[in-house]
Amino acid sequence: EKGGYEHFMLKEIHEQPKAVRDTIMPRIRDNDIVIDELNMSEEDIKNLKKIYIVACGSAYHTGMTGKYVIEDLARIPVEVDLASEFRYRNPILEKGTLTVIISQSGETADSLAALREAKKQGIKVLGIVNVVGSSIAREADNVMYTWAGPEIAVATTKAYSTQIAALYLLALRFAKVRGTITEERFDSLLQDLCKLPEQIQTILDKNVTQIQYIASKFVAVKDSFFIGRGVDYATALEGSLKLKEISYIHSEAYPAGELKHGPIALIEEDTLVTALLTQESLYKKTISNIVEVQSRGAFVLAVTNEGNEEAEKVSNMTIYIPTTDSHFTTSLAVIPLQLLSYYVSVGKGLDLDKPRNLAKSVTVE
Ligand code: M6R
Numbered sequence: 001e002k003g004g005y006e007h008f009m010l011k012e013i014h015e016q017p018k019a020v021r022d023t024i025m026p027r028i029r030d031n032d033i034v035i036d037e038l039n040m041s042e043e044d045i046k047n048l049k050k051i052y053i054v055a056c057g058s059a060y061h062t063g064m065t066g067k068y069v070i071e072d073l074a075r076i077p078v079e080v081d082l083a084s085e086f087r088y089r090n091p092i093l094e095k096g097t098l099t100v101i102i103s104q105s106g107e108t109a110d111s112l113a114a115l116r117e118a119k120k121q122g123i124k125v126l127g128i129v130n131v132v133g134s135s136i137a138r139e140a141d142n143v144m145y146t147w148a149g150p151e152i153a154v155a156t157t158k159a160y161s162t163q164i165a166a167l168y169l170l171a172l173r174f175a176k177v178r179g180t181i182t183e184e185r186f187d188s189l190l191q192d193l194c195k196l197p198e199q200i201q202t203i204l205d206k207n208v209t210q211i212q213y214i215a216s217k218f219v220a221v222k223d224s225f226f227i228g229r230g231v232d233y234a235t236a237l238e239g240s241l242k243l244k245e246i247s248y249i250h251s252e253a254y255p256a257g258e259l260k261h262g263p264i265a266l267i268e269e270d271t272l273v274t275a276l277l278t279q280e281s282l283y284k285k286t287i288s289n290i291v292e293v294q295s296r297g298a299f300v301l302a303v304t305n306e307g308n309e310e311a312e313k314v315s316n317m318t319i320y321i322p323t324t325d326s327h328f329t330t331s332l333a334v335i336p337l338q339l340l341s342y343y344v345s346v347g348k349g350l351d352l353d354k355p356r357n358l359a360k361s362v363t364v365e
Contacts, residue, residue, distance in 0.1 A: 006346075008353045009153035009246070013338050014204055019158040020331070021197040022147035023165045031190065033173045038126065039142045045177040049096030051078045052123075054086045054114045056362065058156045058241060059102040059163060064234035065330045066100075066167035073181055073189075073327065074174035083110035084365070086117065093123040100126045100170075104151060104159035105361035106134025113365075115139055128166045130159045144170075153353045154360050155246050157338050160238065161200070164331055168193055171327070192325040196332070199322040203335045207319060211336055214301060214317055215343030221272045224249055225263065225293075226337075227256040228276035229286055235276050235330045239337035246345040246352045256289040269297035274337070277304040277311050278321065278329035290314045303333050 005011035027035050051070060053063035063080040070078050081091070083101075087110060093099065099118040103111045106129040115136055118125050127140030130148050137143045146162035172189055175181045181189070218224075224243060226236035233255045240253035254263050256275070267273070273293045277286045283304075290300050291314055302308075302315035305323060312318040321332040345352040 007153065007342075009155055009157060009342055012151055012153055012158045013335070013342065015149065016158045016161045016335070017197040017201040017204070019146075019148040019162050020165045020200060023162040024169065024193060024196070026147075027169055028190070028194070031187065033169055033176070033190070035144060035169060035173055037142055037144050038170075038173075042177050045174055047096055048076050048098055048174070049094065050098075051076055052086075052091070052093070052097060052099045052118070053078060053080045053102065054083050054099060054111065054118075055102040056083050056108050056110055058160045058238055059104060059111070061234060061238040061241065062102055062160060062163040062167060063100075064237060065164055065231055066171070068231040068234060069168060069327045070171040070174065073171045074178055075180045076174060076178075083108065083114040087113045091117070093118060093121045097123050098126060099123050100128060101136055101140060102128045102163050103134075103136050104130040104146075104148075104156055104163070106131045106136040107361045107363050108136075109363050109365050112136055112139070128163055130162065152360075154355055154358045155242055155341070155352070160334070161331060164334075165193075165196070168328060168331075189325055189327070192328055196324065196328060199324060199332055200335055202322055203332060207336055208339060210319065211339045212343050214319070215340055215347055217299075218247075218249070218272060218340070218344045219347040221249055221270075223266065224251040224272040224274065225267075226251065226253040226274045226276070227259065227286070227289060228253075229256045229282040230279045231327070231330055232276035232278055232282070232286075232333070235278075235333045235337070236274070238334055239274060239276070239341075242338055242341040243344065245358060246341050246350065246355050247348060248350070248355075249344065256286045259289055259292065264292065264296070267293050267296040267298050271298045272301070273298045274301045274303065275311075275315065276333055277302060277308060278333050279326055280305070283308060283310065287311060287314055303336055305329070
C-alpha cells in the first residue's frame with residue numbers, strides 16, 4: 001500500500017502534484033474559477049467584511065498563508081486563529097464575517113468546537129476538509145473538499161498542499177468578484193496557479209539528491225530556526241513544525257524581523273538557520289538577517305527563487321525553487337522543507353510515519 005515507497009510520508013510527498021491538480025482543476029472552467037460549493041452569490045462576496053480562519057497545527061499554518069494572499073489580492077481583512085484559542089475566548093463575530101474551518105481529518109476536537117461556536121453566533125461556516133463525510137464536513141454550512149486522498153502519515157504533506165491550493169482559489173475568486181485585481185492580473189495569476197502541480201513535480205525530480213546531502217548535515221543538529229518575512233513566515237512555521245515532529249530537533253519559526261528582539265541571543269556556532277526568501281521586495285531585509293546570524297556562527301540554508309544569487313552568496317547552502325507569482329511561493333518552498341525533515345528523520349532512523357506522542361487526528365481537547 002506504500003506503492004513502493006519506504007514510508008507513507010514519502011509516498012504522500014510524491015503524490016502532491018496530483019493532489020494539488022485534483023483540488024484546483026475541477027474548479028476551473030473557461031478560464032474562470034467556479035466554486036459551486038461555496039454557495040455565495042457575487043453580492044455575498046462583495047459584502048464580506050471579514051474572514052476568520054480557524055484551525056490547528058499545519059492547517060493553521062495554511063491559514064497564515066491564506067491571510068497574506070487573501071488580504072493582498074481581495075482586500076478582505078483576515079484573522080487567523082488557533083481553534084483551541086478561538087473557542088474559549090468569546091470571539092467577536094459580526095454580520096458579514098465568514099468563518100473558515102480548515103481540517104484534514106475533519107475530526108479535530110478543537111476545530112469542531114470552534115465551528116459550533118461560530119454557528120451558535122449565527123455566522124456561516126465554510127469547511128475546507130479532506131475526509132469526505134467527516135464531522136466538520138457534516139456540520140459546516142458549506143464544504144470545499146481538498147482532494148488529497150487518504151493521508152496516512154502523521155506529518156501532513158499532501159493535505160497541507162491542497163489546503164493551500166483551496167485558499168488560493170478562494171483568494172482569486174474573491175478578488176475577481178470584488179474587482180480588487182484587473183482581468184489581466186487575474187488571468188496571469190490563474191495561469192501561474194495551474195502551473196503549480198508541474199512545478200512541484202520539478203522540485204521532486206530535481207532537488208532530492210541535494211536535499212539528501214543537506215539532510216545529512218542536519219542529523220546531529222540540536223537547535224534550529226526558520227525565518228522569513230511576509231508569506232515566507234507562514235511557510236517557515238510549517239517547515240519548523242515538520243522538522244520537530246518527525247526528527248525531534250528543537251525548532252522555532254520567527255518572522256525574520258523579530259530575531260533582534262530576542263531569539264538572536266540563542267544563535268551560536270553551528271545553529272541551523274533556514275531562511276526563506278521568495279518575496280523579491282523583501283530580499284534585502286532578509287539577507288541582512290542572514291548576515292547577522294552568520295556572523296554569530298550560524299549555518300544558513302537559504303530557500304529562494306531561481307536567480308537570487310545575492311542570497312546564495314551569504315548562505316552556506318541554497319535551494320532554488322521555480323519561478324511563480326509571489327503569492328504562490330508557499331506551494332513550492334514547502335516541498336524542500338518537507339523532504340528535508342523526511343530525510344533528516346530517515347538519517348536518524350526514526351519511526352517517521354508514527355512519530356512519538358502524536359496522533360493523526362486529535363479528537364481530544
Ligand atoms: O486533521 P486536522 O487538519 O484538523 O489536524 C490538524 C493538526 O493536528 C495537524 O495539522 C498536525 O499539526 C499535523 N501532525 C502536522 O503535520
